[in-house]
Amino acid sequence: MLAADRLSLVRGGARVVDNLSARLEPGTITAIVGPNGAGKSSLLLGLAGLLAPASGQVTLDGSNLADMPPRTRAQAIGYLPQASDIAWDVAVENLVALGRMPWRDRGTEAIEAAIAALALEGLRQRPASRLSGGERARVLLARVLAGNPRWVLADEPLAALDLAHQLALVAHLRNCARAGQGVVVVVHDLALAMNHADRVLVLDGGRLVIDGAPETALSPEVIAQVWGVSAQWLGEPGARALASGSKRK
Numbered sequence: 001m002l003a004a005d006r007l008s009l010v011r012g013g014a015r016v017v018d019n020l021s022a023r024l025e026p027g028t029i030t031a032i033v034g035p036n037g038a039g040k041s042s043l044l045l046g047l048a049g050l051l052a053p054a055s056g057q058v059t060l061d062g063s064n065l066a067d068m069p070p071r072t073r074a075q076a077i078g079y080l081p082q083a084s085d086i087a088w089d090v091a092v093e094n095l096v097a098l099g100r101m102p103w104r105d106r107g108t109e110a111i112e113a114a115i116a117a118l119a120l121e122g123l124r125q126r127p128a129s130r131l132s133g134g135e136r137a138r139v140l141l142a143r144v145l146a147g148n149p150r151w152v153l154a155d156e157p158l159a160a161l162d163l164a165h166q167l168a169l170v171a172h173l174r175n176c177a178r179a180g181q182g183v184v185v186v187v188h189d190l191a192l193a194m195n196h197a198d199r200v201l202v203l204d205g206g207r208l209v210i211d212g213a214p215e216t217a218l219s220p221e222v223i224a225q226v227w228g229v230s231a232q233w234l235g236e237p238g239a240r241a242l243a244s245g246s247k248r249k
């Protein structure tokens with residue numbers, strides 16, 4: 001269990017996550033959603049133990065993350081930052097292999113599994129600095145998955161992907177969850193959260209507005225309140241589309 005307990009985070013002197021409590025379950029996919037600047041990325045950093053709490057705490061299976069040796073924490077929690085660039089001219093397969101750093105082993109099996117999961121076989125030898133945005137996103141996620149973390153925390157992993165790769169990645173994250181890993185993703189696409197998450201945390205202005213099943217957390221009332229948009233869900237459960245109307249505020 002990864003839990004935030006009355007967590008507040010401060011960046012640039014401002015409180016960007018405010019007194020937030022949530023208990024995240026392994027074996028599930030949790031989506032964090034909210035408008036721009038709501039504090040989603042900051043919360044993910046806090047949950048990964050990469051942004052120290054101003055107050056409150058984050059615990060992993062009851063232990064305070066802040067007290068955990070960085071290597072132990074990195075073995076347990078894999079973190080994928082939002083749209084990162086790759087500066088080095090390292091080959092894709094070597095970059096994915098860097099995901100084994102917390103373990104200090106070769107971890108060939110885990111690396112091959114990650115390469116296969118993100119369909120990177122054809123790109124193995126390509127210099128990572130010469131990839132498209134979507135390819136880069138897949139390589140960086142493969143690096144996280146190669147570490148076989150118990151928790152996968154990914155900041156907008158789907159944003160740069162085309163539809164086919166989005167669906168493939170969602171299917172892979174579902175497999176991770178089925179295998180017992182905890183998956184936490186920041187997403188902007190509310191339909192992705194509605195259709196594929198087990199649970200949704202809605203943030204606004206650093207505060208947790210609602211935390212619940214997608215149907216509840218992403219009701220038209222919540223969407224109107226948080227995004228200021230009149231919208232309704234169309235279609236069947238698991239294949240819903242959001243029909244948005246006018247901006248309400």
Ligand SMILES: Nc1ncnc2c1ncn2[C@@H]1O[C@H](COP(=O)(O)OP(=O)(O)OP(=O)(O)O)[C@@H](O)[C@H]1O
Pocket residue numbers: 011012013016034035036037038039040041042043
């Ligand atoms: N490095 C930083 N230093 C200071 N303030 C920051 C920093 N990064 C983000 N912030 C501020 O923290 C607040 C929350 O930002 P955060 O990136 O967590 O929001 P977000 O919900 O992920 O936004 P987005 O949807 O735009 O990615 C914003 O007001 C932002 O300006």
